[in-house]
Amino acid sequence: MAPDFPRRLVSGIKVIIVGAGFAGIAAAIECHRKGHTPLVLEKASAIEEITRYGDIISFDPNGAHNFERWPGVIEAMQKVARQTNWLDLYSWKGEFVTRQSFAEEKTWGPRINGHRGELYSIIHKHAVERGVEIRWGQRVTDYFEDEDKAGVVVDGEKMFADVVIAAEGVRSRGRKIVLGFDDKPKSSGYAVYRSWFSGDAIKDNDMLKHLVDGDSHLGFIGPDLHFLVSSLKGGKEFNWVFTHVDDGNIEEDWQFPGRIEDCLKYVEGWAPIVQEIVRSTPKDARLIDYKLVFRDPLPTFISPKSRIALIGDAAHPFLPTSIQGASQSIEDGVVLAACLEMAGKENATLAIKAYEEIRYERVHKAQATGVKTREKWHKANWDEIKRTPEAIHLTREAWLLNFDAEKDCHERYDEVARGLQAGRARL
Ligand SMILES: Cc1cc2nc3c(=O)[nH]c(=O)nc-3n(C[C@H](O)[C@H](O)[C@H](O)COP(=O)(O)OP(=O)(O)OC[C@H]3O[C@@H](n4cnc5c(N)ncnc54)[C@H](O)[C@@H]3O)c2cc1C
Incomplete structure (x- = not known):
């Protein structure tokens, strides 16, 4: 029998959620927790289609903290997550620069870095x-x-709800009804090669074996490129990703096969260890070339009659260097469900407006951190870094990471709702 998880009073609010990615499934759990009735519609034919793709994904404390409210979830995630609380940074020539410790962030909440499919399966099981x-x-x-x-319409059939949440990722159709036009993605000028394979492939390699002797997390920083490496489960699983200037077409897809020969061209002249990591990637390893697209910030996340809301990547695609895409998508669902809880069924449209008011500025500030970090790394001033190695650390700010989206929403909702009713909206 399914465990009986704590739920707040039944609200009678019916919510259709389109897309069962991290944003959609988190929104569904939060809606259920807060007494609403969610129904998730996902185009993939089975969970395996979602868990099959992807590699490392990160939830910083502001995202992962929400999992603590879902019994058993954070504990299950911690078992499969990387067990490091540092990032060792090297120059592209292989010289060690600095160790950035995340130990002091412990009081902000848990950090979870793990395989996207594995972490997703844990959340899905809970849902x-x-x-x-x-x-x-x-x-x-x-x-x-x-x-x-x-x-929404599925197979020509109409389905009704009090509100609809469009959580369909970067290629969202919901954007069209919200915006009134199809906005086209632009090239960000960057792409990412991503690979994931068994640590066994390098455990006997003299140059690399230390990387799978326990969990590791390191980065090599160079002109217009950064190369991140990590291992999990005591070194049993290994992955590398590198962001580089992109000379290809724009495609919003995670599934371009990458080629080792192409990757090697990008790291020509880099430290031998970096080249050896790429060269040691097994032929059957998962290796993809993902073009990073950019979209201008949307003018709004909600539809003209305030009954449809965009969340997650559908509302705001993130660059990987922000390390916030997944966390912000969780925050969206938490806040939307909390606004509906505070507003009640009769005021569902006020809840949708309040969701936008509460999220808009924070999300866009968080998005901007991705560009800042990329520039800091790709255009590093090495003379300055020699004097102050910490200058190359990831920026870790309390406003972003030490943040409880549910608590913040509960505290601000009444004031935001009063402002909206008095006509003092942001837009
Ligand atoms: C296949 C894949 C692999 C990824 N791998 C990584 C990774 O390794 N590392 C990383 O940091 N980030 C990865 N991401 C991105 C990351 O998951 C998201 O940036 C973040 O979690 C926000 O998720 P989201 O739910 O908003 O969007 P998504 O994760 O894109 O989820 C959107 C969901 O909506 C569904 N959908 C789309 N259109 C429709 C429709 N018309 N009807 C019904 N359902 C629909 C999609 O099938 C999908 O399941 C990946 C995304 C995808 C889709």
């Missing part, structure tokens, strides 16, 4: 045990809304 309804193989083709309700 199912709670009784969240997820329907697979449901491709939403259209959205609609009027004063009283909103809905």
Whole structure:
């Protein structure tokens, strides 16, 4: 029998959520926890289609902290997550520069870095045990809304709810109804090669074996490129990713096969260890070339009648250097569910407006950190770094990371709602 997880009073609010990625599934769990009735529609035919892809994904304390409210989830994640609380940084020539410790952030909440599919499976299991309804193989083709309700179209059939959450990732169709036009992605000018394979492939390699002697986390920083390496589960699993200037086409897809020969060209002249990592990637390893797209910040996250809200990558794609994409998508779901809880069914549209008011500025400030870190690394001033190695550390700011989205929403909701009712909206 499924465990009986704590739930707040039943609100009677029916919520359709489109997309069962991290944003959608987190929103569903939070809606269920707060007494609403979520229904998730996902176009993938089964969970395996979601867990099959992806490699390392990171939840910083502001994201991971929310998992602590879902019984058993954080404990299960910690078992499969990387057990490091530092990042060792090297120059592209292989000289050690500095160790950045994250130990002091412990009081801000847990940090979870692990395999996307594994972490997703843990959240999905929790959602199912709670009784969240997820329907697979449901491709939403259209959205609609009027004063009283909103809905979606699947296989030509209309489905209705009080509100609809569009959590369909970067290629969201929901954006069109919210914006009134199709906004086209732009090239960010960068792409990422990402690889994941068994630590066994390098455990006998004299130059690399120390990297899988326990968990590790290190980065090599050079002109217009940064190369990150980590191992998990005591070195049993290993991955590397590098962001580089992109000379290819823009495609919003995670599944371009990457080629070792192409990767090696980018790291020509780099430290032998970096080249050896790439060269040692097994032929059957997962290696992809992912083009990073950029979109201008959306003018709004919500539809004209305030019954449809964009969340996660559908609302705001993040650069990997922000390390915030997944965490912000969790915060979105937490805040939206909390706004609906505070507003009640009769005021569902006020809740959707409040969600946008509460999220808009924070999300865009967080997005900007990705560009800042990339510039800091790719255009590093090595004379300055020689004098102050910490200048190359990731910026870790309390406003962003030491943050409880649910608490903040509960504290601010009344004031934000009063402002909206008095016509003092941000937009
Ligand atoms: C295959 C894949 C692999 C990824 N791998 C990594 C990784 O290794 N590391 C990393 O940091 N980030 C990765 N990401 C991105 C990361 O998961 C997201 O940036 C972040 O978690 C925010 O998630 P999201 O739920 O907003 O979007 P997504 O994770 O993109 O989820 C959107 C979901 O909506 C579904 N969907 C889309 N259109 C429809 C429709 N019309 N009807 C119904 N369902 C629909 C999609 O199938 C998908 O499951 C990956 C994303 C994808 C899709």
